[in-house]
Amino acid sequence: MLAALYVGAIALGAGSAWVLLHSVSGPAAGGVAVGPWRTSLLTGSPDADLYTRARIALGALLALSRDETMYYLAQADSDGRALRSACRYRVSGPAPAARWWSVTAYADDHFLFDNPQRRYSLNSRHAVLDAQGRFALVSGPDVAGQPGDGATWLPTPGDRGLVFALRLYNPQPELASAPGSLAAPRIERLGDCA
Amino acid sequence: MITGAAKRRLRPWRGHAIALLSVLAFSHLAVVWALPRVIMAKLAANAPPETRVPGTVHLPPMTDHTQRRVVLPSPDLLYATCAFDLSRGPWRIRADPKAPHYWSIALYAANSDNFFVVNDRQAAGAPVDLILVGPNTPGAVAESSAQQRRVRAPSDRGLLLMRLLVSDYSMEAQVLDAARRSLRCDPLS
Numbered sequence: 001m002l003a004a005l006y007v008g009a010i011a012l013g014a015g016s017a018w019v020l021l022h023s024v025s026g027p028a029a030g031g032v033a034v035g036p037w038r039t040s041l042l043t044g045s046p047d048a049d050l051y052t053r054a055r056i057a058l059g060a061l062l063a064l065s066r067d068e069t070m071y072y073l074a075q076a077d078s079d080g081r082a083l084r085s086a087c088r089y090r091v092s093g094p095a096p097a098a099r100w101w102s103v104t105a106y107a108d109d110h111f112l113f114d115n116p117q118r119r120y121s122l123n124s125r126h127a128v129l130d131a132q133g134r135f136a137l138v139s140g141p142d143v144a145g146q147p148g149d150g151a152t153w154l155p156t157p158g159d160r161g162l163v164f165a166l167r168l169y170n171p172q173p174e175l176a177s178a179p180g181s182l183a184a185p186r187i188e189r190l191g192d193c194a
Numbered sequence: 195m196i197t198g199a200a201k202r203r204l205r206p207w208r209g210h211a212i213a214l215l216s217v218l219a220f221s222h223l224a225v226v227w228a229l230p231r232v233i234m235a236k237l238a239a240n241a242p243p244e245t246r247v248p249g250t251v252h253l254p255p256m257t258d259h260t261q262r263r264v265v266l267p268s269p270d271l272l273y274a275t276c277a278f279d280l281s282r283g284p285w286r287i288r289a290d291p292k293a294p295h296y297w298s299i300a301l302y303a304a305n306s307d308n309f310f311v312v313n314d315r316q317a318a319g320a321p322v323d324l325i326l327v328g329p330n331t332p333g334a335v336a337e338s339s340a341q342q343r344r345v346r347a348p349s350d351r352g353l354l355l356m357r358l359l360v361s362d363y364s365m366e367a368q369v370l371d372a373a374r375r376s377l378r379c380d381p382l383s
Contacts, residue, residue: 009214009218013224014224017222046348062306062353064300064311100296111261112267114259120269121268169296
């Protein structure tokens with residue numbers, strides 16, 4: 001009986017670590033929230049604590065430190081509702097203060113959606129900014145949801161969890177030192193979900 | 195109220211309770227500590243067979259939905275990787291990427307920490323030339339030129355990841371491929 005208790009303690013210890021690390025993983029681990037976006041101050045950094053390093057390894061392996069690249073993840077819209085690939089979303093905001101930026105749509109396993117159009121992201125080289133310097137994209141499960149207003153279309157087929165990743169390469173030093181100062185893009189759900 | 199007899203009966207269990215809690219805490223922390231190392235080791239083990247030898251530069255195709263080795267792959271970047279092993283001495287890392295946009299060369303330790311990165315702006319057109327030494331490399335390994343830079347890795351084993359920004363792959367494929375093929379990862383001696 002005693003041996004079983006010790007085996008149980010090992011299993012409980014390992015299991016609790018697994019559950020804890022999977023509850024929040026990726027660049028959002030232990031980070032700063034800006035609107036629906038979250039980022040970690042310690043992504044890729046040798047200063048990361050034990051838990052942050054493990055969470056980053058699970059959800060954003062081989063990330064760069066924030067002086068080089070900042071990663072913001074969104075798993076909910078601007079009203080706090082969990083993102084679903086079956087829903088249509090409009091992501092819009094001012095062009096981030098960085099040398100180069102992108103918004104990429106990922107499935108909840110943090111891999112790209114399989115879509116025949118091979119459209120996975122909107123980046124600063126291809127984004128069309130409006131007169132106020134703002135970009136916009138619309139995501140959704142099928143081509144019927146494609147916007148007619150010039151916003152970039154990102155297909156998110158199926159019905160599963162959805163994650164948007166905002167990458168900022170060589171961010172402005174002011175933003176790198178204060179990630180909470182990001183002018184966060186809004187994520188608005190368009191209509192009802194299928 | 196616990197009587198004296200009951201206390202005597204429970205006394206042997208007190209030691210076991212403390213030991214069980216210690217085992218629980220230890221196994222919890224061991225998993226948290228080991229996970230990044232296991233994931234990095236698994237990444238190396240799952241590399242294509244021809245690139246598993248440290249120093250071999252791996253040139254994966256442009257990232258799309260079929261890439262499922264590393265989470266959050268960027269579809270806007272072209273990559274090159276090589277694993278290093280400093281247990282037998284320092285390595286020399288060289289690259290001269292003539293790429294039209296952003297590029298960077300990042301070094302990762304066995305625990306997944308990004309301990310070094312250099313990008314195109316920092317290189318300012320000059321080739322990258324690094325002497326990479328392990329945590330236990332004795333003595334000084336001097337740079338042989340002003341352009342050469344010495345970097346100490348926190349672990350003997352690790353991974354190099356080169357990123358090249360792609361604007362239009364169909365137009366830039368040749369230039370970007372040539373840029374990443376300039377990467378060399380070799381033992382110094």
